[in-house]
Amino acid sequence: MLNFESDYLEGAHEKILQRMLETNEEKLSGYGRDQYSASAVEKICQACLCPEADVYFIAGGTMTNALVIASLLKKIEGVIAPETGHITTHETGAIEFSGHKVLSLPQTNGKISAQQIREYLEQFWADDNREFMVFPGMVYLSHPTEYGTLYSKEELKNISEVCHEYKIPLFLDGARLGYGLASPESDLTLPLIAEYCDVFYIGGTKVGAFLGEAIVFTKNNLPEYFVAHMKQQGALLAKGRLLGLQFDTLFTDQLYFEISEHAIAMATKLKNGLAEKNYRFYLDSPTNQQFIILENNKMEELKKDVAFSFWEQYDDEHTVIRFATSWATKEADIDALLTLL
Amino acid sequence: MLNFESDYLEGAHEKILQRMLETNEEKLSGYGRDQYSASAVEKICQACLCPEADVYFIAGGTMTNALVIASLLKKIEGVIAPETGHITTHETGAIEFSGHKVLSLPQTNGKISAQQIREYLEQFWADDNREFMVFPGMVYLSHPTEYGTLYSKEELKNISEVCHEYKIPLFLDGARLGYGLASPESDLTLPLIAEYCDVFYIGGTKVGAFLGEAIVFTKNNLPEYFVAHMKQQGALLAKGRLLGLQFDTLFTDQLYFEISEHAIAMATKLKNGLAEKNYRFYLDSPTNQQFIILENNKMEELKKDVAFSFWEQYDDEHTVIRFATSWATKEADIDALLTLL
Amino acid sequence: MLNFESDYLEGAHEKILQRMLETNEEKLSGYGRDQYSASAVEKICQACLCPEADVYFIAGGTMTNALVIASLLKKIEGVIAPETGHITTHETGAIEFSGHKVLSLPQTNGKISAQQIREYLEQFWADDNREFMVFPGMVYLSHPTEYGTLYSKEELKNISEVCHEYKIPLFLDGARLGYGLASPESDLTLPLIAEYCDVFYIGGTKVGAFLGEAIVFTKNNLPEYFVAHMKQQGALLAKGRLLGLQFDTLFTDQLYFEISEHAIAMATKLKNGLAEKNYRFYLDSPTNQQFIILENNKMEELKKDVAFSFWEQYDDEHTVIRFATSWATKEADIDALLTLL
Amino acid sequence: MLNFESDYLEGAHEKILQRMLETNEEKLSGYGRDQYSASAVEKICQACLCPEADVYFIAGGTMTNALVIASLLKKIEGVIAPETGHITTHETGAIEFSGHKVLSLPQTNGKISAQQIREYLEQFWADDNREFMVFPGMVYLSHPTEYGTLYSKEELKNISEVCHEYKIPLFLDGARLGYGLASPESDLTLPLIAEYCDVFYIGGTKVGAFLGEAIVFTKNNLPEYFVAHMKQQGALLAKGRLLGLQFDTLFTDQLYFEISEHAIAMATKLKNGLAEKNYRFYLDSPTNQQFIILENNKMEELKKDVAFSFWEQYDDEHTVIRFATSWATKEADIDALLTLL
Structure with a gap:
């Protein structure tokens, strides 16, 4: 058959398994304070050409989305997303569970445009009754989208500019980021994504790891006491080594x-x-x-x-x-x- | 040094690693629908002498506590717990994050007694103004406790009886359950725990696994659409095989x-x-x-x-x-x- | 000018003020346990031809919507509503604040149809991955709508039938209910609304009262310990007499x-x-x-x-x-x- | 009898009723934008000797507590309160409903001391594992307390100093504030309370009004878009005049x-x-x-x-x-x- x-049908890349074997008996600090996590952070910063990035590892994508969004938004804010975005449709309301509304926009091939976002933001801020509405506090995109499509460099740059004009962060869900970057039709690179986005994640679960997503905050914009947010949402693994080691392996020799x-x-x-x-x-x-x-x-x-x-x-x-x-x-x-x- | x-200093037991290697290339269904998860469920049911139990695997303990409590409680209910309980003190308010209050009771050596719980419940239900208070909807215990101490068979049985008299579930946090059961001073067994508790979890992270806790609902009391609750709280791993395989190994040949x-x-x-x-x-x-x-x-x-x-x-x-x-x-x-x- | x-430009109808004057010095029980609230409940039951209805009074419409929805929905459920519904657009995410998603449907003149609702529910229940989606747990309508339009008897009956077929409650926001019932184009009456809806509210703030909305649960479906839900959401007024007396006046002599x-x-x-x-x-x-x-x-x-x-x-x-x-x-x-x- | x-047995002071009669037919802006609310704000600022205060009117005490706390705290923060505080015991978990933990301290005659608060804060900030605990983000006191007792000027000043040293706001629940200020044993005045507290409320419901509490933010510390927070929590009345007019009357001629x-x-x-x-x-x-x-x-x-x-x-x-x-x-x-x- x-x-x-x-x-996500198979386990993990053989090099990951091999390193798990090699390091299994080492006694390491918990909660991501181990040396492999530190090394993975450093390699990801390098790959993003973003030495000051803050990088954290989370077990899965829905948890990552919920954590990033809940830790960045204020209570009266929601997140703009395509109507087909994963957070909009297929996470059983994880964003709403944390108290925030997904402000969905019509999509084309899974994507939304800078123009749509600008119009939404303009209209919101022009409305005298805006305190009766959820404040747009972030933009969420998937790249590749749920339909496998890609934002071009131009498109992402434009969206980034709108976000920064309105002072809200751009968050890119990269559950399949590797497959987007490797596409011959992509003119985006990891450093460009780090440049345009305020926060994004590099998917491991679907790209060679057993589990794990690497969140990258690129603009010295890590929410204060982020580890406390992780703990509060149940996202902090005791054996953080498991995530760190996998990403360390994936970001060694371009794996x-x-x-x-x-x-x-x-x-x-x-x-x-x-x-x-x-x-x-x-x-x-x-x-x-x-x-x-x-x-x-x-x-x-x-x-x-x-x-x-x-x-x-x-x-x-x-x-x-x-x-x-x-x-x-x-x-x-x-x-x-x-x-x- | x-x-x-x-x-939780080391990786996982070598038998777990070995089976991860053996099964790594198999294409398996996601979200816990794989054969190893099914096998682990069956073995745990057998070990608990509770064939009808519902068993689910979760990555970590804080997530497990939050998920069990949020999926079982109604909005106006809280959970009774010792003042030194993990949920009371060291999970950054994960229970409150989901909208519920931890109703803390004074502890002795990390434990609370049936008598204390009974008095709390009696007083609550006797109070004409009880609708101004959080309803006690569950009792949470850790076994072993955060201080390494154990409930005796008699103590747990008594607590169980109070809970059932007041029709609220008894939830036992077994992050270190194996170490409790293996203690020469314990007169509790896994089947007894399954008998007295309505839901409990068998800790893997601290007992041989890389990560993973096995939630056991023992009284045909699984919250409806529990997988949806898991997804909503970010607790559903795509590669559920990773958790299933570990518990399958741990519950083979009494490991x-x-x-x-x-x-x-x-x-x-x-x-x-x-x-x-x-x-x-x-x-x-x-x-x-x-x-x-x-x-x-x-x-x-x-x-x-x-x-x-x-x-x-x-x-x-x-x-x-x-x-x-x-x-x-x-x-x-x-x-x-x-x-x- | x-x-x-x-x-809602003026205060209250003069008859209300007059009764406030008359009863001002009476010492009455708090929290809606006074005689005027009891009398108002009775009169509303009669006006609805629904003697067994449970009726509660709340200060304002957004609070009422949030309370009804949060007290009736389970955590994994959301509420179906028109994209122009008040809860969808103009309550600053009060529903999401309580953890629930508004599942918005396209509207025509502020309304949605039984057919649309049926299709949504059919599609949801036919989807094998429905546990990854928010469960539709209620339907919300405004009558009159935010555009002043009305559901016909036939339309509301059909929506009611779909809801009951799928065993979810139909909730009607009647912030302007009086103005809907008084329209010559309406073929709906208060008893018909009580028959078709599982819960609805009769708006007072916009129809003669200083403040107040009367929630009517029509099907012996009051959430258990509803007063506790009210207290938890800050919706329980100490001097409930103020709301009871106003509705008692409004429902005397057809006012x-x-x-x-x-x-x-x-x-x-x-x-x-x-x-x-x-x-x-x-x-x-x-x-x-x-x-x-x-x-x-x-x-x-x-x-x-x-x-x-x-x-x-x-x-x-x-x-x-x-x-x-x-x-x-x-x-x-x-x-x-x-x-x- | x-x-x-x-x-809160009677209606409202007769002067309030009289002014409701006089102004009843005036067409006024909604949501607290009317002239009587503006006048009440001004008079309260004067009475507090705090011209720059931000003042908002809310229907009831539980709602006020929930709103102030939820709008000021970050997600990982909780509120320190006496174990007998109203928010701790008698609001059906309204604070937890908004996601925050009440960090309760042992009380003496309903009060807690600066020393207790200091020790709690010191211990928290000295703990290397503090990210596993709820961050203390505010102190809540009732004055008078639930036992009718009072903080002295010295006591409140000391608590205020601890709070400011640790940069967290001091919030005083003044549901019965008038009765505290009028006590011959009180050495506190409204201006002193405004000086020591970052936010407090002046209770109306129990002191002459039909309903209403006046929140006073004293340190240019109004949460941004506070009206949006009010709307989100269902605390914004359409006919805000009703609250404004009552406080305008209460703060006229020292009433x-x-x-x-x-x-x-x-x-x-x-x-x-x-x-x-x-x-x-x-x-x-x-x-x-x-x-x-x-x-x-x-x-x-x-x-x-x-x-x-x-x-x-x-x-x-x-x-x-x-x-x-x-x-x-x-x-x-x-x-x-x-x-x-």
């Missing part, structure tokens, strides 16, 4: 980028194969998630041999499905899938 | 109990050695945490060779310090420590 | 309905006058709020003599403004306004 | 102080009478609440003719009861009570 259901490129190479091969066979794409994704529109009976047929994601009902007779590649995808599996299709 | 600072016994053996050796040398104990702990009262200058001396925990100022000239053993403690280190002392 | 800015009819008569006169003068209506409102589209220079001119509400920018050269009548509007002021226009 | 059950003095004169007469008859006082209260210890059968006897508050069980045979006087207490009723006793 082939499996392209998600990008994070190298394995991301592999996922993109696999996705590109799949995409080209699908195009050759005249499959109909739901949208044009330049990253590791590929969405096609299948006839329902064809989809049922395919289910027998391949695991994939149901995405949404397209119409009565068609369905959008998703294939995801990852750092662990084997080329033989892509070949097998293309043969089947 | 010797290190007895905590029971959890065996490694717990080792920690207790090491603690007993240390305790006996300290007694022989006439050290003054802060209290009599039958588990893996040993507390002694040291003269401040003696403590400063010791710091040069041994890492330990500062516990509290005893008086102007003395300090309470803690030594913790664990599943990973080496006998040679105990010997070395006793030689030093 | 004429003033049509809102429906509430009579003064509502006056407001509608004044609005109808204004509407007819505007139509005669060929003013352009933004939408067709059958209640006490009338919205017209004015040229910006004309609007500026009008501002010199009349206070009204800015509603929204229509286009670069036009603005939507609102005139509101109320129980206290004087016919001479309508005449004067029509002369001016 | 005599009634000394509480200090607030004059009626407070009457309540204290009545309480003093009662206290002296009780002492003459050798009743046993539970504690020595210099304000409008008097607590005595009665034999249970004597108490039952008294209940037939007098309404009073049950305070707490003293021992198996005795009970503590409370008599409260107020601005509205009639001297004849005190005489009648003393005759009965």
